[in-house]
Amino acid sequence: MSDTILIKAGEGELAAVLEALRRFLGERLQTTDAVREAHGRDESWHETHRPDAVAFVHSTDEVSEIVRLCSDAKVPVIAFGTGTSLEGQVSAVAGGICIDMSGMNQVLQVHPEDLDCRVEAGVTRKQLNTYLRDTGLFFPIDPGADASLGGMAATRASGTNAVRYGTMRENVLNVTAVLSTGEVISTGGRARKSAAGYDLTRLLVGSEGTLGIITELTLRLQGIPEAISGGVCPFDNLSGAVDAVIETIQSGIPIARIELLDEVQVRACNAYSKLDLAETTTLFVEFHGTAASVAEQSERFGAIAQDHGGREFNWTTEAEERSRLWEARHNAYYAALALEPGKKGMTTDVCVPISKLALCLTETKADVEASFLTAPIVGHVGDGNFHLIMLVDPDNAKDMAEARRIHDRMISRALAHEGTCTGEHGIGLGKIAFLETELGAGVDVMRTLKRALDPHNILNPGKIVSL
Amino acid sequence: MSDTILIKAGEGELAAVLEALRRFLGERLQTTDAVREAHGRDESWHETHRPDAVAFVHSTDEVSEIVRLCSDAKVPVIAFGTGTSLEGQVSAVAGGICIDMSGMNQVLQVHPEDLDCRVEAGVTRKQLNTYLRDTGLFFPIDPGADASLGGMAATRASGTNAVRYGTMRENVLNVTAVLSTGEVISTGGRARKSAAGYDLTRLLVGSEGTLGIITELTLRLQGIPEAISGGVCPFDNLSGAVDAVIETIQSGIPIARIELLDEVQVRACNAYSKLDLAETTTLFVEFHGTAASVAEQSERFGAIAQDHGGREFNWTTEAEERSRLWEARHNAYYAALALEPGKKGMTTDVCVPISKLALCLTETKADVEASFLTAPIVGHVGDGNFHLIMLVDPDNAKDMAEARRIHDRMISRALAHEGTCTGEHGIGLGKIAFLETELGAGVDVMRTLKRALDPHNILNPGKIVSL
Numbered sequence: 053m054s055d056t057i058l059i060k061a062g063e064g065e066l067a068a069v070l071e072a073l074r075r076f077l078g079e080r081l082q083t084t085d086a087v088r089e090a091h092g093r094d095e096s097w098h099e100t101h102r103p104d105a106v107a108f109v110h111s112t113d114e115v116s117e118i119v120r121l122c123s124d125a126k127v128p129v130i131a132f133g134t135g136t137s138l139e140g141q142v143s144a145v146a147g148g149i150c151i152d153m154s155g156m157n158q159v160l161q162v163h164p165e166d167l168d169c170r171v172e173a174g175v176t177r178k179q180l181n182t183y184l185r186d187t188g189l190f191f192p193i194d195p196g197a198d199a200s201l202g203g204m205a206a207t208r209a210s211g212t213n214a215v216r217y218g219t220m221r222e223n224v225l226n227v228t229a230v231l232s233t234g235e236v237i238s239t240g241g242r243a244r245k246s247a248a249g250y251d252l253t254r255l256l257v258g259s260e261g262t263l264g265i266i267t268e269l270t271l272r273l274q275g276i277p278e279a280i281s282g283g284v285c286p287f288d289n290l291s292g293a294v295d296a297v298i299e300t301i302q303s304g305i306p307i308a309r310i311e312l313l314d315e316v317q318v319r320a321c322n323a324y325s326k327l328d329l330a331e332t333t334t335l336f337v338e339f340h341g342t343a344a345s346v347a348e349q350s351e352r353f354g355a356i357a358q359d360h361g362g363r364e365f366n367w368t369t370e371a372e373e374r375s376r377l378w379e380a381r382h383n384a385y386y387a388a389l390a391l392e393p394g395k396k397g398m399t400t401d402v403c404v405p406i407s408k409l410a411l412c413l414t415e416t417k418a419d420v421e422a423s424f425l426t427a428p429i430v431g432h433v434g435d436g437n438f439h440l441i442m443l444v445d446p447d448n449a450k451d452m453a454e455a456r457r458i459h460d461r462m463i464s465r466a467l468a469h470e471g472t473c474t475g476e477h478g479i480g481l482g483k484i485a486f487l488e489t490e491l492g493a494g495v496d497v498m499r500t501l502k503r504a505l506d507p508h509n510i511l512n513p514g515k516i517v518s519l
Numbered sequence: 520m521s522d523t524i525l526i527k528a529g530e531g532e533l534a535a536v537l538e539a540l541r542r543f544l545g546e547r548l549q550t551t552d553a554v555r556e557a558h559g560r561d562e563s564w565h566e567t568h569r570p571d572a573v574a575f576v577h578s579t580d581e582v583s584e585i586v587r588l589c590s591d592a593k594v595p596v597i598a599f600g601t602g603t604s605l606e607g608q609v610s611a612v613a614g615g616i617c618i619d620m621s622g623m624n625q626v627l628q629v630h631p632e633d634l635d636c637r638v639e640a641g642v643t644r645k646q647l648n649t650y651l652r653d654t655g656l657f658f659p660i661d662p663g664a665d666a667s668l669g670g671m672a673a674t675r676a677s678g679t680n681a682v683r684y685g686t687m688r689e690n691v692l693n694v695t696a697v698l699s700t701g702e703v704i705s706t707g708g709r710a711r712k713s714a715a716g717y718d719l720t721r722l723l724v725g726s727e728g729t730l731g732i733i734t735e736l737t738l739r740l741q742g743i744p745e746a747i748s749g750g751v752c753p754f755d756n757l758s759g760a761v762d763a764v765i766e767t768i769q770s771g772i773p774i775a776r777i778e779l780l781d782e783v784q785v786r787a788c789n790a791y792s793k794l795d796l797a798e799t800t801t802l803f804v805e806f807h808g809t810a811a812s813v814a815e816q817s818e819r820f821g822a823i824a825q826d827h828g829g830r831e832f833n834w835t836t837e838a839e840e841r842s843r844l845w846e847a848r849h850n851a852y853y854a855a856l857a858l859e860p861g862k863k864g865m866t867t868d869v870c871v872p873i874s875k876l877a878l879c880l881t882e883t884k885a886d887v888e889a890s891f892l893t894a895p896i897v898g899h900v901g902d903g904n905f906h907l908i909m910l911v912d913p914d915n916a917k918d919m920a921e922a923r924r925i926h927d928r929m930i931s932r933a934l935a936h937e938g939t940c941t942g943e944h945g946i947g948l949g950k951i952a953f954l955e956t957e958l959g960a961g962v963d964v965m966r967t968l969k970r971a972l973d974p975h976n977i978l979n980p981g982k983i984v985s986l
Contacts, residue, residue: 165769165874208714219712221721222689237960243870244902245686246939247675247725249946249954249983250965254688254721258714275771302632304742306773306808345812403710407632435711472713479716487716493704497972498717504971505964516716 065125066147070105072121073149080108080155091132091142091150095197095385097396097446098140098481103130103150110155112228112236112267119265119510120234122149126508131261133174133203136195138399139480141207141260145514153202156267159183167273168225168242173202173266180271189273192217195476196385202266207478208258212381215301215434216308216340219476223272224257229264232506242270255501260478261512263505281346282309282338282374283367285357286330290314290417292361293333294410297433299356301406305349309338310434311381314417317388317428317441324387325380330363335433336381337367338374381430388428388441395443398455400482402466403437403475412465413438419458425451427458437475464489479516487516532592533614537572539588540616547575547622558599558609558617562664562852564863564913565607565948570597570617577622579695579703579734586732586977587701589616593975598728600641600670603662605866606947608674608727612981620669623734626650634740635692635709640669640733647738656740659684662943663852669733674945675725679848682768682901683775683807686943690739691724696731699973709737722968727945728979730972748813749776749805749841750834752824753797757781757884759828760800761877764900766823768873772816776805777901778848781884784855784895784908791854792847797830802900803848804834805841848897855895855908862910865922867949869933870904870942879932880905886925892918894925904942931956946983954983 073081082088083105092102104127109115122129128148135142144150156172159180163169164187171180178198180191193204194211203209205227210219217223226240239252256264287293297310312335313321319331335357339349346369354365368374380387389397404412413429420427420440431438440462444451463473463486473479473486488495498517502509509519540548549555550572559569571594576582589596595615602609611617623639626647630636631654638647645665647658660671661678670676672694677686684690693707706719723731754760764777779802780788786798802824806816813836821832835841847854856864871879880896887894887907898905907929911918930940930953940946940953955962965984969976976986 163872163874165765166872167769168872208718210712210714214712218689221712221718222685231964235960237964238958239961240958241934241937241939242872243904243933243937243939243942244873245677245681245688245870245904245942247677247941247943247945248939248950248957249725249962250730250968251675251688251718251721251725252958252961252964254718255968258716258718263717275769277771298632302634302742304744341812342815344815345808348809348811403712405630405633405635405709406711407630437710437712466710467708470708470710472708472710472715474714475710475712476714478714483715490715491705491707491719493702494706494719495716497698497704497719500971501717501722501968504967 066104066127069121069125069127069149073105073107073118076117077107082106091135091152092144094135094137094140094142096138096140097398097444098143101143101145103144104147106150106152108152108155112230115151115230115265115267116234116236118149118151119230119232122510123233123508126510128510128513130512131206131265133200134176134197136197136199137203137207137480138477139482141478141480141515143481151265153200160268162187164189166242167275168270169273170268170270171201172268174200176200177204184273188276190276191271192274193220193223194382196382201269201271205257205266205269206259206261210432210476212309212311212432214432215310216306217274220257221254224253225270225272226253227256227266228268229256229266231264232508232511260480260515262502262516263511277340279343279346279369280338280340280374281350281367281369283365284329284377285335285337285362285365287333287335287363288361290333290414291410293335294413294433296335296357296360296362298406298409300353301434303356305352307337307349307434308340309336311336312431312433312438313384314429316426317384317430320387320391320428321380321384324390325383327380336377384430385441388443391426392443396446398442398444398459399439400459400462401437401439401475401477402463402471402473403435404466404469404471406436408469408471409433409436412469415465416440416462419461423454423458425454435475481515484518533571533594536588536592536594540572540574540585543584544574549573558602558619559611561602561604561607561609563605563607564865564911565610568610568612570611571614573617573619575619575622579697582618582697582732582734583701583703585616585618586697586699589977590700590975593977595977595980597979598673598732600667601643601664603664603666604670604674604947605944606949608945608947608982610948612948618732620667627735629654631656633709634742635737636740637735637737638668639735641667643667644671651740655743657743658738659741660687660690661849663849668736668738672724672733672736673726673728677899677943679776679778679899681899682777683773684741687724688721691720692737692739693720694723694733695735696723696733698731699975699978727947727982729969729983730978744807746810746813746836747805747807747841748817748834748836750832751796751844752802752804752829752832754800754802754830755828757800757881758877760802761880761900763802763824763827763829765873765876767820768901770823772819774804774816774901775807776803778803779898779900779905780851781896783893784851784897787854787858787895788847788851791857792850794847803844851897852908855910858893859910863913865909865911865926866906867926867929868904868906868942868944869930869938869940870902871933871936871938873903875936875938876900876903879936882932883907883929886928890921890925892921902942948982951985
């Protein structure tokens with residue numbers, strides 16, 4: 053990272069922008085220490101960098117006006133949804149104005165007949181699903197946190213349903229975004245597919261606020277399945293569980309969710325969510341379809357699991373028991389943190405071809421077992437994606453050195469097996485070096501795109517690419 | 520379109536490039552009239568523009584070297600797969616060097632356990648599926664033509680299976696591409712999902728050779744379903760058929776294919792493919808899954824069809840009869856052309872939210888019925904995508920004016936209903952003006968991207984965006 057992006061805006065320019073923003077937003081521009089502190093960090097271990105001010109916005113036009121002012125003065129602008137990113141994406145490393153999108157929280161349209169909806173970027177995934185409750189529809193993308201949909205699009209989030217329904221990449225039909233000049237663009241209509249020019253939607257999805265600020269988005273929705281079955285299957289060992297996953301995927305069972313928790317994570321979930329699961333490697337699975345189809349899928353999975361050392365697979369179509377399990381799964385990160393109160397989670401994720409999953413998981417597990425750190429493993433294994441959550445004291449150099457060593461080995465291993473350095477957390481501050489290893493000259497193309505669309509480097513500077 | 524892109528390279532520069540290429544490629548550089556003519560047009564009505572020479576390449580390195588030479592001399596470079604595009608994508612409007620990829624036709628790797636494969640860009644979709652025959656896998660994207668996979672990626676092609684398996688957008692895991700400088704990049708590994716920086720894969724997919732030349736690609740594969748059922752259902756009228764489609768999609772039946780042919784297209788297919796279907800609006804459908812699941816899906820679809828004026832729905836799991844029907848469907852364009860031998864097809868496609876499909880289809884059909892042109896309608900209606908094939912004599916001004924009038928009304932109607940001006944044929948030469956209408960300021964962003972990645976406008980100039 054060169055120095056340029058860390059140089060804060062000149063005091064004079066910044067003061068003038070703050071003055072203009074105060075006139076424009078009144079009380080909705082905040083500069084207190086507490087507000088700046090809360091907006092300078094996410095849920096990760098990354099260092100806090102406070103923005104100079106936080107603007108609480110209500111509309112795309114307001115975002116546009118703010119960016120225009122900042123563009124003229126070359127002051128950084130960082131979009132902020134719920135602050136639940138995991139690679140330091142919201143950290144204001146060069147200061148500037150944080151735009152808090154939480155006030156843009158309206159569901160604008162639902163088109164049940166087209167299975168889509170339009171929302172403001174600050175709507176959270178749980179808020180949307182609550183809103184949709186009576187429509188028979190749901191939005192499937194579910195990272196652990198109750199993140200904002202704009203933030204989820206910006207980080208190309210996914211979650212437990214991705215193996216069936218895809219990630220934000222597949223489920224955003226279009227976005228409205230504010231460019232670095234303040235200009236507002238829409239990237240398309242509501243057609244399910246389009247061959248109309250460059251894929252601007254996919255360019256902005258995953259760009260972490262560095263190419264434009266997403267203010268509204270149109271999302272694909274899914275019909276709530278007629279029947280859902282699911283259950284939990286404990287395994288004697290990690291490799292048996294992974295082999296069962298691989299065979300399930302290869303056999304074409306249209307599984308909706310298949311999640312792996314190692315015994316450390318099961319222990320954490322038992323404690324945090326008051327469950328009494330056997331503390332061994334465990335798969336959480338779910339099937340969507342008609343009653344006949346979910347029964348067929350469940351039986352087939354059960355047979356596969358048995359072949360690979362699965363102990364017993366009890367499945368149910370009862371909603372209550374399933375909800376309790378999936379709630380526990382979604383709280384896995386918080387459960388992991390609760391294992392050693394006061395520590396932070398250095399969490400990382402990789403995604404590999406499924407044939408490499410057993411190797412990458414078992415070697416990572418071996419690294420953890422040889423270490424003094426506590427580090428549960430949990431994964432969206434149907435996609436070949438898994439997470440390691442290392443509990444660290446960021447002020448303890450020994451903790452940090454050990455965590456970085458295991459972290460780097462895990463990522464290098466994934467890259468050596470044609471995987472990616474992040475399946476769903478994004479690059480942010482934490483993985484810039486690995487992106488270079490993964491893509492080489494491709495990162496030069498990213499820099500070219502960044503320079504073309506944000507020549508003054510004001511949009512979330514210091515993330516994804518270093519200029 | 521400004522004049523600049525139509526100015527051919529200076530004679531001196533061009534001669535020097537041709538000389539260098541001849542030294543480099545020997546007999547694999549061709550400049551005969553016949554070869555240039557065949558490479559200056561696609562299957563559409565668009566005017567032929569010959570390249571100055573055609574280079575038959577064998578490797579990414581060769582493409583890189585050719586582009587490097589052309590870049591230095593600012594000579595245009597157009598990639599050519601099978602020449603089956605439909606919006607003039609391969610037309611050498613500013614002359615230059617056509618790179619014929621048909622010699623890059625090796626399937627490089629198949630990873631059955633990961634459900635993916637790696638191919639050179641000149642491999643065609645049928646060639647790949649023949650190659651995969653013994654693996655239990657298939658590649659689902661199926662435009663009518665036996666197009667090259669590189670060309671299909673470059674135009675973001677789709678086809679009859681898209682409603683179930685997505686388009687090239689969802690099924691390309693990564694590409695190797697040659698940039699305008701001649702530099703070679705890879706856009707990623709084989710992971711199913713990635714949050715690693717800007718989505719360079721999706722940026723190149725659909726860019727029609729204007730941002731880079733795709734030379735190799737990794738594709739997702741699907742397991743051949745255990746059971747396939749399918750059949751044909753004639754309807755009393757268009758709106759009943761469309762309503763049946765809408766209810767099928769909304770009810771969540773995971774239909775694999777659902778295609779609409781109007782009575783003109785059915786007549787054309789009967790004649791061309793020797794079928795004896797009732798000459799009325801007809802749906803071709805197919806279901807993939809287990810034996811129990813395809814039976815359940817077929818029965819449910821049959822009941823929905825009956826509710827909307829479907830005459831009789833006979834379905835079968837027999838492969839032979841299904842293959843004959845789908846072969847006929849894939850030949851729909853050629854069947855349409857055969858209705859009036861000697862005429863060309865002005866074919867166009869739009870894609871709209873499914874709730875607008877009935878309206879857009881019936882209004883388009885009314886335009887055709889009020890016209891003197893013959894123009895079958897055929898559509899991948901599960902996605903809201905349909906095609907109009909107007910038979911015209913390009914030298915007859917009256918034909919062309921009428922075809923353009925209906926064409927423009929069809930696209931304007933789609934855009935008025937939040938659709939797109941092309942679901943799968945792309946922009947090419949034919950839809951540049953509509954892209955502006957559809958995206959407005961978004962097209963400025965496309966121009967910015969084009970200028971940043973191809974500052975001398977040598978990559979397939981004149982397509983998608985006018986500079």
